[in-house]
Amino acid sequence: MIKKILVTGGAGFLGSHLCEKLLTEGYQVRILDSFASGRESNLKNIQKNMQLVRGSISDESMVNEACCGVDAVIHTAFPMTIRERDLNSGLVSDVLTGFFNVLKGALNNNALLVYISSIAVYGNQLYTPIDERHPLEPVLLHGALKLSGENFCRVLTKSHGLRAVILRVADIYGPRNTRISVPIRFLRQSLKNELISVYGDGTQSRTYTYVGDFTDAVAKVLSVPAVEGEILNLSADWSISMYELAQMVRDITGSKSEIRMLKDAPVEDRKLLIDNRKIKQFLDFKPMFSMRQGLFLTVEWLKENPDFYSV
Amino acid sequence: MIKKILVTGGAGFLGSHLCEKLLTEGYQVRILDSFASGRESNLKNIQKNMQLVRGSISDESMVNEACCGVDAVIHTAFPMTIRERDLNSGLVSDVLTGFFNVLKGALNNNALLVYISSIAVYGNQLYTPIDERHPLEPVLLHGALKLSGENFCRVLTKSHGLRAVILRVADIYGPRNTRISVPIRFLRQSLKNELISVYGDGTQSRTYTYVGDFTDAVAKVLSVPAVEGEILNLSADWSISMYELAQMVRDITGSKSEIRMLKDAPVEDRKLLIDNRKIKQFLDFKPMFSMRQGLFLTVEWLKENPDFYSV
Structure with missing residues (x-):
């Protein structure tokens, strides 16, 4: 115990x-x-x-x-x-x-x-x-x-x-993300109505x-x-492409940001979809936060902590 | 070059x-x-x-x-x-x-x-x-x-x-083996006409x-x-069991040692046979030393350097 x-x-x-x-x-x-x-x-x-x-x-x-x-x-x-x-x-x-x-x-x-x-x-x-x-x-x-x-x-x-x-x-990802992960980067760019820059062709995906x-x-x-x-x-149950993520972020924040593909930027061109069936069998675990919900909670935190990444 | x-x-x-x-x-x-x-x-x-x-x-x-x-x-x-x-x-x-x-x-x-x-x-x-x-x-x-x-x-x-x-x-294995590997241990026991102790049932093997x-x-x-x-x-082309190795060592050294299985001794019970086909394809490599030849060269060295492991 x-x-x-x-x-x-x-x-x-x-x-x-x-x-x-x-x-x-x-x-x-x-x-x-x-x-x-x-x-x-x-x-x-x-x-x-x-x-x-x-x-x-x-x-x-x-x-x-x-x-x-x-x-x-x-x-x-x-x-x-x-x-x-x-x-x-x-x-x-x-x-x-x-x-x-x-x-x-x-x-x-x-x-x-x-x-x-x-x-x-x-x-x-x-x-x-x-x-x-x-x-x-x-x-x-x-x-x-x-x-x-x-x-x-x-x-x-x-x-x-x-x-x-x-x-x-x-x-x-989420509030207090030490690293500026892609969701954090997109959210910050959106909040400032700056260009949302997607590296490569935006089809690379992550869970x-x-x-x-x-x-x-x-x-x-x-x-x-x-x-x-x-x-x-x-992991969560689904993966999302960088382009879809950028669109979702812009939608959630109501931003006027333009989404632009930086096709020549170096990118890890991986489509990572993770199989989480084993942990679900062992633990009766089910991911509860949709990507939208997670982004929403993260952006609320970002608004309250605008200086987190400038410290 | x-x-x-x-x-x-x-x-x-x-x-x-x-x-x-x-x-x-x-x-x-x-x-x-x-x-x-x-x-x-x-x-x-x-x-x-x-x-x-x-x-x-x-x-x-x-x-x-x-x-x-x-x-x-x-x-x-x-x-x-x-x-x-x-x-x-x-x-x-x-x-x-x-x-x-x-x-x-x-x-x-x-x-x-x-x-x-x-x-x-x-x-x-x-x-x-x-x-x-x-x-x-x-x-x-x-x-x-x-x-x-x-x-x-x-x-x-x-x-x-x-x-x-x-x-x-x-x-x-071979002359100057820093560790007392099994071939070295058997050779030393044989040279002194001491008991050759084989851990487990002697069927575990190595390449x-x-x-x-x-x-x-x-x-x-x-x-x-x-x-x-x-x-x-x-690796070499073949694996040998510990029991076979003990017999070969006794034979090469002309020793009067008894071979005894220590059945209760802790043993890594693995039969490790290594596939060396890839290196042979790449390098035109062929192992040249039979187990007998290798043991012979090693025992000659041991005889000349009886104190190597007592330093």
Whole structure:
């Protein structure tokens, strides 16, 4: 029975939403965050109810302390700069050494580890939709690092009895998105009646998933013991092309923005449709937020926080 | 046209044999080794002919210096202690940060990177023989780390134009084997007329490959440009069970040792047969050393170096 949970990266985008959800469900929540990309302001709804440990996952003794006595560890911590195709060896080392520290912390406490992996582990789509058996050939450093973490989980499960669940999450968007994801970029351009710039021909697509569906699924993982040891895709039910997304954003915001295809812009020409049937079978999970609803909630937040991305 | 080659871990088992081969073939050879598990004595046949850089792959500036001006980098460096299922985060960090430094060094010099990976990336055999399309589900930390390196190679090939060849090598044995591999253990027990202890029922098998076939294949990789970008298994043509190996060793050494199955001993009950057809097609490579020949050469060396494993 899980009561006490550590969320690494709990002051980040995914982490802070997750902590809010877990507190609502009655769990005791502890956060470990270095505030490298996490923000104090992300915690304003919950700061009185949770424990906060300020520190990096690279610091083994800090991780040990943060893991002490927890029943589950949800590992969301991941440096944002990795996404920029950075060849900084130090960052790579931090990600993997840090995760290794978290793995050991979970093991020492016999805690369930929920590893937030990514559909980036699949690389280019070889068939559609992408289920969990799809070959693992990441094309981005971000995906290679997430996959390294998955393999560490598998190995330590076999060799040391680690209890783990791996969630391969699709592109998540919503309020407090640390990265300016495409939905955020389109919404900001629309709100300012600026040009909405779609890279390539706009037919590339993604399974964008609202953060509220992400937190719902993770909370369900904690209450279903049978899910231990599984690898599960976590996504919405549908994909959307960039052009459709731009139109929907313009429609929702009532913007006068022009949508323009930048045909020569470099684009990852992938049509990523994720198969989420396995997680639905295990968890009785159903994505509840349509793309329209998710965009609506996100734009409301953007209007209230116009300076979020200029800080 | 490759002339100048850096061999990381060049004072180790694989590395030192490789350097001997490359010098014979007329290449200029530079070694980077920290001597954590590499040995000065491994270089005694070649020390006059090569350049030696003493340092760790974890040291970025050292790696940059060692990579300067080379046409190819052969990455054999790997800490021996990882094989012991060690959960030392520092070692994990060294392996991956170190490899990242080597990747950057190769990129900076537009050098071909030959990454010495391992069949450990496959994990348990799901079908036989194991070809390069076999699922990648390592069960040992050693395999997970080798696989992380492969994924870094793939990513940097796509994003930064890295030129790489990945060799998944089978269990290599021979003179100067750093680890006391099973052939070495059996040979030593036989030479002392001690009990030859076979773990389990002795039916588990491996594709043991003599180090001379390993060096032959790597040298061929350097002379065949078409191999760039490929992932290739590197192994002998046959597998041998532990019981057969024990018998062959006793026969070759003329030993009076008794062979005894330790049925209750923990054993990795795998029958690993590796499919080496792809490398043969690409390289016109053919393993030349029978198991008998390889064991004979190894035992001759052991007799001449009785103290190698007691240092």
